[in-house]
Structure formats: C-alpha cells, structure tokens
Amino acid sequence: MASARNLMTAADLGRFDVRRFADIVELYLETGIKVNSRGYMGRQFSSVMPVTAVFEMVAAMAPQPASYYEAGQLANVADRLIEEVFGRFIGWAPGSFEMVTTSGASLANMTAALVARNRYLSGSWNGGLAAGRSTRPAIAIGQDAHFSVSRIAGIIGIGQNQVIRLPLNDRRQICPERAAATLDEAATQGLDIFCLIASAGTTAIGANDPLPDLAALAKRRGAWLHVDAAHNGAFLVSDRLRPRLAGLELADSFCLDAHKALFVPALCTLLFYREKGLAETAFPQKDSYVFDPFEDEMTAVQSGVKNFECTKRPAILNLWLAWSLYGPRAFADKLERLVMMTEAAHQYLADQPDFIVPYRPESNILCFVHQPLGVCGNRLSSLQLELRNRVRAAGRYLLSKVDMDGRTMLRMVLMNHRIGLSDIAGMVGEIRRHAREILASNATHGEQNRPFRFEPQE
Incomplete structure (x- = not known):
C-alpha cells in the first residue's frame, strides 16, 4: 500500500510520466501471482494464450458492449x-x-x-x-x-x-x-x-x-x-x-x-x-x-x-x-497434459511414506497431507496450514489449502502445462524442509492426539 500510495500523482502534471508508468507496471508484476512459473500450483486460474491478451487490449481500446447487437x-x-x-x-x-x-x-x-x-x-x-x-x-x-x-x-x-x-x-x-x-x-x-x-x-x-x-x-x-x-x-x-x-x-x-x-x-x-x-x-x-x-x-x-x-x-x-x-486441439492437448500430470503427481505422493493422498484426482486438482513421523490429530492440521504459509512466503512454490471434515489439507491445482514430476519433487522437498524447521522450533508439547484418518463422510 505504501508503494502504491507513493506512485499516485500528488498534483496535476499535465504530461504522461513514462517512468511512473513503468514503476506501476513493475509493481503490478512484482506483487502478483506468477502464473507462468513452474512453482505455481495454487489456484484455478492460469496464464492465457498470448494472442488473446493482445486482443484483450484491442477490445479495451475499442470498447463494444456485448449485450446488444448494435453495440457489439x-x-x-x-x-x-x-x-x-x-x-x-x-x-x-x-x-x-x-x-x-x-x-x-x-x-x-x-x-x-x-x-x-x-x-x-x-x-x-x-x-x-x-x-x-x-x-x-x-x-x-x-x-x-x-x-x-x-x-x-x-x-x-x-x-x-x-x-x-x-x-x-x-x-x-x-x-x-x-x-x-x-x-x-x-x-x-x-x-x-x-x-x-x-x-x-x-x-x-x-x-x-x-x-x-x-x-x-x-x-x-x-x-x-x-x-x-x-x-x-x-x-x-x-x-x-x-x-x-x-x-x-x-x-x-x-x-x-x-x-x-x-x-x-x-x-x-x-x-x-x-x-x-x-x-x-x-x-x-x-x-x-x-x-x-x-x-x-x-x-x-x-x-x-x-x-x-x-x-x-x-x-x-x-x-x-x-x-x-x-481449433479445439490446442485446448484439448493442454487439458489432457494437466490431468495426466496431476495423476502422475498423485502416484508420486502416494509412494512417499510421509504423505497421505486421500482422494484420486478426477481433474487437475489434488489434495494431500504431509505427515512427519509422530505428528497426528489436530497438530497435523495446524502443521498443514503453517506449511502453506511458509511455502507461500518463501516464494518458490504456491500451494493452497482446504478444510474438509474438520481437517486441513494442502491442495495443488496444476494449470501450467510445463510443470513436470521434477517440479513436484522440488515442491515435496520444500515442504519437508519447512516441516523440519517448524517441528524443530516448536519442541514437542507431549500432546496425545488421536491418529489422523480419512473416512467416508457420514
């Protein structure tokens, strides 16, 4: 907010300030989610086909309200x-x-x-x-x-x-x-x-x-x-x-x-x-x-x-x-690639002894839980939230979280077709590193938590 406020014109300049415009664009790009990054796995929106972005500018500069034929x-x-x-x-x-x-x-x-x-x-x-x-x-x-x-x-x-x-x-x-x-x-x-x-x-x-x-x-x-x-x-x-x-x-x-x-x-x-x-x-x-x-x-x-x-x-x-x-093939190819990679990520995580993947993905969304040895119950849910926060703050990967049946899980949404298993492995390594730091900084409190289980909803 301070940066944006400093970029607002204090008085009418009467001219276009190229440097100020460049700084505004830079602030927008710097503070936004990097949807083209291979570490972006967090949300259900993606980068766009470049040609559509160009056309979006044309449509904005020559506006045509689309509700009525005579206007659009x-x-x-x-x-x-x-x-x-x-x-x-x-x-x-x-x-x-x-x-x-x-x-x-x-x-x-x-x-x-x-x-x-x-x-x-x-x-x-x-x-x-x-x-x-x-x-x-x-x-x-x-x-x-x-x-x-x-x-x-x-x-x-x-x-x-x-x-x-x-x-x-x-x-x-x-x-x-x-x-x-x-x-x-x-x-x-x-x-x-x-x-x-x-x-x-x-x-x-x-x-x-x-x-x-x-x-x-x-x-x-x-x-x-x-x-x-x-x-x-x-x-x-x-x-x-x-x-x-x-x-x-x-x-x-x-x-x-x-x-x-x-x-x-x-x-x-x-x-x-x-x-x-x-x-x-x-x-x-x-x-x-x-x-x-x-x-x-x-x-x-x-x-x-x-x-x-x-x-x-x-x-x-x-x-x-x-x-x-x-034509349709360009859309289909990307969608199929995203779904295929999500299925591969599911199998990869299922093979890890310290990860739980309770649901087989039907699309490009996958929920999972990191469970270090000895962590269970409510402490496990709070760990997932802290992992999401720390991974996000580190800036290399972006994950989201979801609460279901009173338990918190991490959630990935693959929208970038360039993401591969090496990126999934990198994300897993990042999660493990943060988990070790969290557990080390929070000495055990001797909590007796019930085991973490996923059961069909009643």
Missing part, C-alpha cells in the same frame, strides 16, 4: 458460433438449446437458479415469493458446492434456511441414494426442492457428481437440475476427457468458465440451457430502450434481455479468436 455485432455473433461448437460436443440437437455468456460462474449459477425459481413460482418476478404456501421452496446442493452456490438462496429470496446439503460418498461426490433419503426428510419438514445444483469439478478436490443418477432423481421430483461445471466443463473439448462429464447433456442448465480451463482472459463464462427460450425467463423485464416488440435478425442473436449485465465486456471474443486460430 461480432461479440453477439461469436456467442452463437461458440454455442454451435459446444452444442455438438454436448450432443444437443442444433436449434434446440441456447447459450449466454456471463461474467463468472457465480453470476451464471444464480441466473440459472432464477430461471428455475421463475418456472416453479410463476408469479415471483412481479409478486415476490407468495406467503401462505403449504410448503417452502428450497434448493439442494452438495456438501462441497462452491460457496457462491450456497449464497444463491439468500440472493433470490428463498432464504439460507431452505438450502438442503446433500451427503457425499467416499469420493466426495453427491451420493444419489442418500440424497434421495435427505430430500424425503426435507419434504416431511415442508420443504419443496425445486432446484438441485450438482458439480462437475468441485473446488475442493475437482470431483464430478454422478450426473445421470442426479438427473433421474431431479426428474422424479420435478426439480430443475443445474450443474456448476465451472472447472471441469472444459473437458467437453477433449475426446479423452469428455466421458468424465457423462450425464451433463441431461441437465436443464450448466455453466463452464472459459477463463479457467480454456485459458482466455477473465471473466468469460458460458451458460447453457437445454431448452431454447428459457434463458429470457431469468429476467422477464422488457424496457423499450433495450427491447423491440418484434424479433429480427439482430435481436435474434443478442443476449441483453437474457442476462443480468447491460454493459458487458465482449469476453467471448477471446475464446472465439483462439478457437478460430488454433
């Missing part, structure tokens, strides 16, 4: 072209579905839930959530759903008390059988589940929920099935990885983040609806300055009345540009 013609056309491409991957019939782009999966998930709410409570947009109902509308989500998903009920007026958390199996996927029992119990308490939100790539470990079973469960109960596929939805572009998304085509809606695993500048999220015509029911407000009473070839391709944003960046153009230049 190419962006609206690119939406339809990318929609066609992904429709073929999903297997949906041309013209039977639709896609809109949003700024992030948090907004996309909420938008899809609004469609589900307006479908379930047809007068809710104008009249609100009617009082005096015999049942209370509710949303069901997995225990490991992203925190933005759990916010949805509060935002759209359902209320946080009407969020049903569905139990997981030993792979941290929603368990369909136990989920059905949970929904039955909710019904006896006067809750009516109108929307079930599943995951394809949970943030914690990258797990894919069993979508065919959940689609059947939602259908039996007349509920809308939305899939938060922000991370693993990109697997659609790979023949090798696409089978991991089996059942996605059965969802009523789903979203994926192109700025995560399709390597374009943020924010660019694709939100798909299986049935054409439903997108515009999310925000059924039609003001004259953005809505024409008739549809022509211009209004047919624009998305302004289908999403929350009015002035929207033409982020889809970065994806369309890269697709036009390279």
Whole structure:
C-alpha cells in the first residue's frame, strides 16, 4: 500500500510520466501471482494464450458492449458460433438449446437458479415469493458446492434456511441414494426442492457428481437440475476427457468458465440451457430502450434481455479468436497434459511414506497431507496450514489449502502445462524442509492426539 500510495500523482502534471508508468507496471508484476512459473500450483486460474491478451487490449481500446447487437455485432455473433461448437460436443440437437455468456460462474449459477425459481413460482418476478404456501421452496446442493452456490438462496429470496446439503460418498461426490433419503426428510419438514445444483469439478478436490443418477432423481421430483461445471466443463473439448462429464447433456442448465480451463482472459463464462427460450425467463423485464416488440435478425442473436449485465465486456471474443486460430486441439492437448500430470503427481505422493493422498484426482486438482513421523490429530492440521504459509512466503512454490471434515489439507491445482514430476519433487522437498524447521522450533508439547484418518463422510 505504501508503494502504491507513493506512485499516485500528488498534483496535476499535465504530461504522461513514462517512468511512473513503468514503476506501476513493475509493481503490478512484482506483487502478483506468477502464473507462468513452474512453482505455481495454487489456484484455478492460469496464464492465457498470448494472442488473446493482445486482443484483450484491442477490445479495451475499442470498447463494444456485448449485450446488444448494435453495440457489439461480432461479440453477439461469436456467442452463437461458440454455442454451435459446444452444442455438438454436448450432443444437443442444433436449434434446440441456447447459450449466454456471463461474467463468472457465480453470476451464471444464480441466473440459472432464477430461471428455475421463475418456472416453479410463476408469479415471483412481479409478486415476490407468495406467503401462505403449504410448503417452502428450497434448493439442494452438495456438501462441497462452491460457496457462491450456497449464497444463491439468500440472493433470490428463498432464504439460507431452505438450502438442503446433500451427503457425499467416499469420493466426495453427491451420493444419489442418500440424497434421495435427505430430500424425503426435507419434504416431511415442508420443504419443496425445486432446484438441485450438482458439480462437475468441485473446488475442493475437482470431483464430478454422478450426473445421470442426479438427473433421474431431479426428474422424479420435478426439480430443475443445474450443474456448476465451472472447472471441469472444459473437458467437453477433449475426446479423452469428455466421458468424465457423462450425464451433463441431461441437465436443464450448466455453466463452464472459459477463463479457467480454456485459458482466455477473465471473466468469460458460458451458460447453457437445454431448452431454447428459457434463458429470457431469468429476467422477464422488457424496457423499450433495450427491447423491440418484434424479433429480427439482430435481436435474434443478442443476449441483453437474457442476462443480468447491460454493459458487458465482449469476453467471448477471446475464446472465439483462439478457437478460430488454433481449433479445439490446442485446448484439448493442454487439458489432457494437466490431468495426466496431476495423476502422475498423485502416484508420486502416494509412494512417499510421509504423505497421505486421500482422494484420486478426477481433474487437475489434488489434495494431500504431509505427515512427519509422530505428528497426528489436530497438530497435523495446524502443521498443514503453517506449511502453506511458509511455502507461500518463501516464494518458490504456491500451494493452497482446504478444510474438509474438520481437517486441513494442502491442495495443488496444476494449470501450467510445463510443470513436470521434477517440479513436484522440488515442491515435496520444500515442504519437508519447512516441516523440519517448524517441528524443530516448536519442541514437542507431549500432546496425545488421536491418529489422523480419512473416512467416508457420514
């Protein structure tokens, strides 16, 4: 903060200060995460294809708000072209579905839930959530759903008390059988589940929920099935990885983040609806300055009345540009490499006597625990947090952490295709070195901790 404050102009200079600009750029690069480093293993965002960064500058200097055709013609056309491409991957019939782009999966998930709410409570947009109902509308989500998903009920007026958390199996996927029992119990308490939100790539470990079973469960109960596929939805572009998304085509809606695993500048999220015509029911407000009473070839391709944003960046153009230049193979190659290396990292860590890897990775996310001899229980969890902090402070590697079932684990997310097993080995050595220093500086306190165990969640 002190450095940034010192770089702020104290008075109007009346000219461009080249040195000051260079210092600002340097401060930005110096203080940011080095996503191109082979030690960067911590988060679900990556460097971008260089050509998309160049085009991002062009789009910023010649802004074209992308919600309306007359303001951003190419962006609206690119939406339809990318929609066609992904429709073929999903297997949906041309013209039977639709896609809109949003700024992030948090907004996309909420938008899809609004469609589900307006479908379930047809007068809710104008009249609100009617009082005096015999049942209370509710949303069901997995225990490991992203925190933005759990916010949805509060935002759209359902209320946080009407969020049903569905139990997981030993792979941290929603368990369909136990989920059905949970929904039955909710019904006896006067809750009516109108929307079930599943995951394809949970943030914690990258797990894919069993979508065919959940689609059947939602259908039996007349509920809308939305899939938060922000991370693993990109697997659609790979023949090798696409089978991991089996059942996605059965969802009523789903979203994926192109700025995560399709390597374009943020924010660019694709939100798909299986049935054409439903997108515009999310925000059924039609003001004259953005809505024409008739549809022509211009209004047919624009998305302004289908999403929350009015002035929207033409982020889809970065994806369309890269697709036009390279085709799907460039994306698929990188994704497959990242997943393959994560599987190799899992095997490497599993072979180490002082590491625990409780879950086999389904994507490019891997959780693990370093367990030096004699460290267990609560002390082991606190050690993982301290290891994350020290590794981050040292600056050579970046890891994240996640808490599950009351225990802290380290977490790696491989987004850089240049990372190899030698980098994983280097990270392991770094962790061991810090662990030795921590244990040496904190003499044993004679704590009697229970052993560290990973068990299926009850």
